[in-house]
Amino acid sequence: MTDRRRNNGPSEGTLPIFYPDEPATTLPAPRDRQPDELRKFFLKTSLTPPASGSSYLELPSPPSPTQQSTLKLAVTVTGPRPLPHSAPFAPQARLTTELKYAPFAAQKRRGYIRDGGERELATMITTALVRSIVLERYPKSSIEIMVTVLDCEDGPHGDVGVLSGAITAGSAALADAGVECVDLVCGGVAGLDGNGRVVLDPGPGECTAVVGVGYLAARDEMTVLWTRGGMSVELEEDQMDIGGETEMERVIQAACKAAREVRKVLNEAVAEKLVVELEEKENAMRE
């Protein structure tokens, strides 16, 4: 599909850079942290002042060249604002989400027109966040979330990291916009590595199966759950009579645990703005 409103480059198309020496599959870098240790990440709100609310999430640039984990997300929230006149009456706020990868976000250059994968991720983000918002507070209004992925991991489970990051950053942006919420939503990821060990927040290519959750930590509720890869749902024989958990249950529990860890960072990022505002108010009072 040609996009007549953009510069599309040569009509014959172009080829990505071809490195003949590179092995077809690069082995994942060995995990350099504890199984229950998350990668450190950076989350800050209000980086897009013209928007009602915004946040920026980043996994710091890889410390070693072998570790390819990278993620940079910018999320903005517009609204709550009135629905257009043409829209039918809605007793509650309408939440819409758009997700777009930047053309330079991944190894393969992406076009500007949103593809199915991006739309699917956007729908899942909506599902994850909509449960946390008090929609009845905003009748006849729309709340729009825009997620821009500037940089992300390649690999089979790359979009899982994007999704969980977008949920966390999206919740931060909603809070930044002052949208009334019942709780903050955190994205958490856990997986099974090659040895069947459960690890939190797996790096690229580290796991054979992963589980991601959108989790309301204060209410202990899951708003969204998705899995990739195969996990057993049968109890192992030695676990049968002691009421143990299946493999999948263990990974889901771990994903929730990861989300609870993420929540600490989210709390701080959201509180940061409130503290600044409080201090400003106090200073104004003193003067």
Next chain:
Amino acid sequence: MSGLTQSAPAVKSDVQPLSFPPSLFQRIDPPLYLFRHLTTPTTKARPSGRSPSTARQPTLHTAALSHAQGSAVVRVGDTAVVAGVRAEILPLIQKGESKITITPSEDAKRGGFSNISDVEIDAELIKNHCLIVPNIELGTGCSPKFHAGPPGDYAQSVVERWREWLVDVIGVVPVSTLEIHSEDGELGEDGKKMAYAYWVLYIDVLAISLDGGLLEAGWAAIMAALRTTWLPKAYWDKDLATVVADKGSKRPLELRDIGFCSSYAVFRSKEDAMEEDVDMENQKDAQERCWVLADADEFEEGVCEERVLVLRRKSGKVAKLEMGGGRGGEAIVRECLRLSQDRVKTWEKLVGGS
């Protein structure tokens, strides 16, 4: 209602003075709001607190993206843009067929005219093959004005200008640095190494936050991204009939020249016309006052129709001057040119010369 009466000061007369906060004043009458700020005797500053000639201080961060060959983040006040450069390959021979490429001799290229510059010859080739592909995305929620979806007229015009500046006006990237030769460096008819393929540079600019000055900040981000762009060493493999790159060795992209742009908004108002009780005849005589606002923000851009844009090369020469939307005037051009000298130096210091 009770809140309003409580906060209003006790006035003895029956008539309550109408008063509202500055933010509401700004929305009701934007030009008057700007005018009052500029004529407040104590400050004479813009709503942002800057003096008319003060531009916002930019910050730059380069090479932050892991999948782009070159990248830059530029922040100017509340405006933030990200530019990323991706290099891909355009082979001139495809699927075993030989593609006819016209490689005219230097004289023929010039068509008998000796005053055609290298920039123009390169521009012709770059445009024929689409070797430089700039694009902008404003639908990132950067401002409530823009929505996701296909770019509007504004975005398209911005990109077209950048493309023109890159290729035609300044000629930032010479074709020679985009050529990919065969491994043995086979010579063409004109005695130079024959190009088997070209690097195509996709330059994508994303506005993360927009508060005016998109042209200036975005252009600086493109310049900074190109300055940090590296290409792997690559050659045309005749047996594989493809371009083979070596991950281990990189070379920086050569730039012929760089330039920086600075933008100005012109605000005009008749001093007396701003007062309500002046009749029409007096308005004609009232002296017009005019301010040149350097690096206007979103609000000022909305108020001022008249714009001036100065694009200067690294040498300081003016490569392009655009002016429109108002009555213009020599004094304004002179003022903008004077201000742009310092502004371009600021950008050069930040991004670095070529």
